[in-house]
Amino acid sequence: MPNRNPTTREIAAACGCNQSTVSHALRGHSKIPSETRKRIRAAAEKLGWRPNPLAAAYMAHLRTTRTPAFQASLGFLNTHPESGHINNLPLYMGRHYRGAQERARELGYALEPIWLHEPHLTARRLASILRNRNITGLIVAGILRPSEILERLDWKHYAAVALGFSFTRPQLHRVAVHTSHGFHLMLTKAVEFGYRRIAVVVSRSYDNRVDHGVLYPTWFLQKHLPRTHRILTHIFPEPTEDAVPGIQAWIAQNRPEIILGEEIVWQSLRRMKWRVPQDVAFINNDWSPEYPKTAGFNQHHELHGSVAVDMVVAALMQNERGLPAVPRLTLIEGEFADGLAAPPKTEIPTISQPVNLL
Template identity: 30%
Template sequence: MNLPPANPSAPPARRPTLKDVARETGYHITTISLALRGHASIPTETRQRIEEVAQRMGYQRNPVFYALSRFRQEGRVRAPAPRIAYLENYGAGSGNSRPPYQQSIYEGARRQAELLGYQLEVLAVGEDDHDARSLSHHLRDNHITGVVIGSFQPGFAEIALNWADYAVCKIHSRHTEPNATVVANDQLREVRMAFRRLAALGYRRIGLAVGRADEDASGHRHTAGYLMEQAAVPADRQIPPLIFPYNTDAGMLGGMITRWVRRHQIDAVICNWTSVREIIEAAGLHVPQDVACACLCLCDAAPEGLAGVRPHLHLVGERAVSIVVTQLKSGQPGLPEVPSSIYVQSTWQDGPSAPPRN
């Protein structure tokens, strides 16, 4: 799904400044600044004329520098904290709740924004939420120039805003334009870590089960890590990954995993669903007697006793906000000429679902 451009024909434009308004009205820049702050020293008629010209030109006060100037003048910031938009597409308009792993990312982003003096405003986009036009209007009307794209679920090919106007960073969301700096946990390294730890525990036939949606969102980094490890084991122990389709529910997945485990005589399953143990047992296999399992996403909501990888998702959110704030403070909005990816490393956690094997 694409969010169509709010105005596809409009080229990126430079933001009007106080100097531009002064040049247009003929007043000194100090007069312009005082008028736009509603200072009593400026006659009402003059102030109204300046405000009309500024509005017509599209001038917007920079909330970051406004807050800083208030701090210099008064010793404390009385102006509202400047806002950073946090975009999500999990379907809030349809009443859906935020998935647990996304909640961890969001909490990290929110805390970091507050620490740096900003307010994080959650904006939902999608069929029942903001489209590109309403999103663009909301950002403009509320003087929001910093945007975090918060781990979009697949289905959105593009968020069509005039990105030259915004400081932006993506969390995961490799399937979604714009091509901005990405912060993520390192799925490739996580799969390799899980595979090697299970092998060290004595498992010999290790398989990866992951959803197509998660593969698309991560740039196929799960299977990339898995195939790198598979290449190092004997051919008779190489197992094809189970890539289950979009919209697979727990019941369907249980049947798929059971057939796959039996067909390939798998003794340990790596999966990124936190409910993997319950899904396997509901399908008739016993964990760990019949097959061990390890989860790639042990977030706070993960069941106890589950072995696997614990990603530091709150740090992912923190890093994304820090990148946007750096862009805002340096006055360098827009997309980077050469985007980069920043990976937050994870840690392994042993658990009864994958005990040492004799």
């Protein structure tokens, strides 16, 4: 094997193409067809070419210190079953999109949303759209309803990353929050704040979607807390209006001191006219900066989108496309966000007005 990397001139001579094409191909640029990139890279490796980590580091430095030129578009596959408009996405999905859009812009890419439930959209039609827009990098939003389109898409043409745990067919690289750490953190905070009668009230669909990251830490702490403390659980099927009466009846019967729950649980409390935190404290499982008075688990959704873009762009640069042989799961740690809705128990008497989270 040669002691030095061959020059682009030498590689170009071996491949029968020009130096510019070689340079773009070795950097995984989407302007060079996939088969051409593979052929040039194979020829380069045969001549002893290896990526230069110092050059890669220098180019990364340049990309972060100057405004990048437009390179290509990435696709954001919107899985919302009812609306294709980005502004109508669930709050966490909208934050995923904004984080991905900002990071894509920093790297010189555009991010194009594509609604998977567009009438008459098929896998063949989706492939045609992606081909016409020269999109080979995809970010798949969390699945709210299964899509046969994604199962039938020919993934060998794309570098793709899914957001969350819910997308399982086919298996892609994924970025998700460390939910089990999050619920362990919230429960631990409730104990630290002096609450002894603690409730976890979530939907079964949510626990399933996060790979049982709710109930596993809950059951673990139930076994290891002192007998003076109790963790109660109420699991309802779906976070819909149909669940509200059952949630309200369970809360009224069990009267917890603090509840860890979803948004539908908070709405149920409001309709019961219970004061927060005077009658019951509340920790939101998915804290949002749009409601800073709440307490809860900040999942850093914008970071999920940003990391997904980094992973897709890295795969494109390394000419890695298709379904991974061993999918990677990147977990993002969240953090506890303090808020008036769940203060230390000793501070509740000093709070004269219930918290208005609207």
